[in-house]
Amino acid sequence: MAKAKTDVERCKACGLCMHNCKKGALTMTDHINSRGYKTILLDEETCIGCGICYTVCPDGVFEIVE
Amino acid sequence: MAKTKKIPNLCNYAMFCAGCGHGVLVRLICECLEELGQEKNVIAAIGVGCSCHLKSGINCDLVQSPHGRAAAVATGIRRAEPDKIVFTYQGDGDAYNIGLAETLNAAYRNENICVFTVNNGNFGMTGGQMAWTTMPGQKTATSPRGRNIELTGIPIKIPELVSYSFKPAYVARGAVTTPAEIKRLKGYIMNAFQAQMNKEGYSLVEVMSTCPTNWGMDPIVAQKRLIEDVIPYYELGEFKKRGE
Numbered sequence: 001m002a003k004a005k006t007d008v009e010r011c012k013a014c015g016l017c018m019h020n021c022k023k024g025a026l027t028m029t030d031h032i033n034s035r036g037y038k039t040i041l042l043d044e045e046t047c048i049g050c051g052i053c054y055t056v057c058p059d060g061v062f063e064i065v066e
Numbered sequence: 067m068a069k070t071k072k073i074p075n076l077c078n079y080a081m082f083c084a085g086c087g088h089g090v091l092v093r094l095i096c097e098c099l100e101e102l103g104q105e106k107n108v109i110a111a112i113g114v115g116c117s118c119h120l121k122s123g124i125n126c127d128l129v130q131s132p133h134g135r136a137a138a139v140a141t142g143i144r145r146a147e148p149d150k151i152v153f154t155y156q157g158d159g160d161a162y163n164i165g166l167a168e169t170l171n172a173a174y175r176n177e178n179i180c181v182f183t184v185n186n187g188n189f190g191m192t193g194g195q196m197a198w199t200t201m202p203g204q205k206t207a208t209s210p211r212g213r214n215i216e217l218t219g220i221p222i223k224i225p226e227l228v229s230y231s232f233k234p235a236y237v238a239r240g241a242v243t244t245p246a247e248i249k250r251l252k253g254y255i256m257n258a259f260q261a262q263m264n265k266e267g268y269s270l271v272e273v274m275s276t277c278p279t280n281w282g283m284d285p286i287v288a289q290k291r292l293i294e295d296v297i298p299y300y301e302l303g304e305f306k307k308r309g310e
Contacts, residue, residue, distance in 0.1 A: 012084035014084040014278075014285040056245055058086055060089070064070050064071040
């Protein structure tokens with residue numbers, strides 16, 4: 001089953017993925033990436049690989065992989 | 067379930083603000099170019115302002131144009147390189163205010179180029195000054211009491227003007243809001259590139275986007291404002307379809 005894969009170093013903590021995720025699989029963490037932004041955390045168990053996060057993310061954090 | 071999706075090789079990490087719609091548009095342009103097999107056959111003319119950050123967002127040949135003159139620079143590139151894909155990447159302040167003459171003249175001549183403009187209702191990079199696309203009553207750095215349309219005119223709609231006044235190949239307005247709108251926007255971009263590859267002429271795709279930094283809003287609140295307040299004025303859709 002397809003799942004989202006994240007590259008949190010690209011994340012700018014805009015929260016659009018969390019807002020659009022129908023399954024609530026994404027949460028904001030206090031982890032700071034190398035660019036100084038907070039990052040999101042993906043719950044792989046909840047993710048259904050629908051690709052909405054890939055579509056709405058302005059920064060290419062997500063890829064959908066098998 | 068869904069297909070696998072990979073960030074296009076053409077697409078880099080772009081230096082836009084958090085939640086800015088530019089990033090999605092850059093990715094969609096890269097996806098369309100890769101799907102058309104044109105990723106190594108493209109030259110972009112970029113405007114001044116936030117659109118300058120396309121330099122960091124895409125791995126292709128770029129020409130940095132003087133402010134507003136991207137359509138004129140793209141015309142020159144087109145004359146010198148008739149077989150390349152040529153597009154401009156501009157903001158609303160660049161294409162519709164400072165470069166209005168170049169944008170309209172390229173459309174008037176039906177140059178075989180694609181023009182992508184991101185309309186976020188202000189001059190983003192310089193600190194959110196009022197542009198011709200600013201909504202009535204909207205507070206900006208240069209309209210602190212809200213835009214007075216009796217004094218400054220009503221927000222300009224270039225896609226409508228171009229499609230009704232000239233004979234372009236393709237004109238559309240999309241938005242970077244919901245996943246459905248983003249997918250529709252990709253279709254518009256694909257049509258614009260295909261029109262150019264078939265030498266049909268000028269195509270313009272305006273993209274309604276948020277500017278969370280200068281609107282002073284959270285990206286999600288800014289998107290809500292875009293959907294509820296701005297898009298009802300700037301109607302989305304295709305104004306000139308190919309072959310019409």
